[in-house]
Amino acid sequence: MNSDAGSLIRASAATLPNLDYIIRGLLYVYVFSLPFHRLLFVERNGFIILMVLLVLWCAVNRRHFFTQTPIDIPLVAFVAWVALTIPFATFPAYSAKEFAKLLQQGLIFYVVAYFFQDRLCRIRLHAVLMGAICVISVYGLFEFKDLIGARPPDVDLMYVGSFMGAEVWLTTYLVMLLPVVFALALFEQGGWVKTFYAGTTLLSILCLLSTFSRAGALALLCELWVLGWLTRRKVVVMSATLVSLFVIVIGTLLIQHSRTPMIPGTTVPGVKATADSLKYRLAIWTFTTGKIFDHPILGIGYGKNNFPLVYGQSLNDEVQPGHLPVLPAGTHNTFLDIALGTGIPGLLLFVWVIQRISSSAVTNFRQTVDQFDKAISLGVAVGIVGLVVRLCFDHMLIGTLAIQFWILVAMAMLAHSTADQTQAQRV
16 A cells, blocks of 8 residues: 555656756745745745655655755754753743744755755855845845935835845845855956946945944944955955944944934934943843843743743833833844743754854865855855844844745855865865
C-alpha cells in the first residue's frame, strides 16, 4: 500500500516541471514581496504553497533539504531552548504561536541555503533583493518631498515609511540591506551594474536619513566605519566621513530647535529632535532589567507581545500631550526582550547565534575568492553590526524583517563552500 502511494506521488511529480525550478521561482516572488506591507498576503499564502512543494520534493527525492552550515549548533540550541520555555510561559498559547514563526524563519534559512547553492541562482536572488530596496528607497524619498514645506491637504503622512508602512520597519530594513548594496558596488568590476549598485546605495542612505531616525542614523554610521575598517578603501572612509559630518551638523541644528512643534522646513513632528523618547526608553529598560532577574532562567514567555500582556498595566505612564504611552508598547530592545521572554540562557544562546553568523561571514569574506560571495559576506557581516545597534532601540527582529534577515544569513553562509574550496586549493 505504501509503495503504491509512493509510486503514485513520483508518477504525478514526473509530469510536472522540475520542482527545484518551481520552488526557486516561488521564492523569488516570496522574497520580493517581504518589504511591501500591502503584499503581506503573498508572504502568508506563498509560505503555505512552499510547504506543500517542499513536502512533495522530499517525497519525490526521498531525502530532506537540510544542509550543514556553520551556525547549526547555536541555532538549534537557541530554538530548542525557546521550545523548552513554552510550557512555563505566562501565556503558553501565544508563545507557541510565536515559536511557530521562529520555526518558519529557520525553515526559510535552510530552504535558501539548499536551493540557492548554484552561483547563478544566488545572483538572481540578490537581483530581486536589490530591486526591492531600490523601489523602497525611491518611494521613501518620494514620500519625503510631501513632508517638506506645508502639508498638502490630501496627504496624511507624519514620517517616511515607504511601502513598509512605518518608519521603524523602514529603517531596520535599510540598515540590513544597505551594507550589502554598498559592498556589491565596491566589488563589482564596472559597467551599468556597478552604477546601479552605487546609485541604489546613495538612494538608500538618503532614504534612511530622511526618516530622521536617530537609531537608524547611528546604525548607519557604525556600518560605514566598520565597512571602511574591513575594506581599507578610501571611497568608503570618505563616505563615512561625509555622512558623519552631515549627521553631526543636522543633529546640532535639530537640537537647537528641539522644542519646536515641527522640524523646521518640514511637517515632521519636533519630537524627533528631543530627548523624550530616550528618557522613555531608559525608564522601560530599567523596568525590564528588574523583571529579567525576577525570571532569570525560563523568562515570562517567548514573543514580543508578552511584555504588554504581562506588564502593560503595571506602571502608570505619565504621557505628555502628543505622545504615545511607551510602557505598553514593549521593551524597545531585542536583547532585553529575549532575555525577559526566554531567560538569561536564551539571551546567551541568541548572542551566540549572532556571534557565529558574524564570525562566519567575516571568515568567508577574507577567504572566498569569488568577488560576488566576498561582497555578500562582507555586506551581511557589516549589516549585523548596524542591526545590533538598531535592535538596541527597538525590538524589530520580527515578522517579515526576521525572515529577510535569515535569507541574508543563508546567502552569506553559502559562501562557506567557496571558502572551503579556496582553503583546499591552498593546501
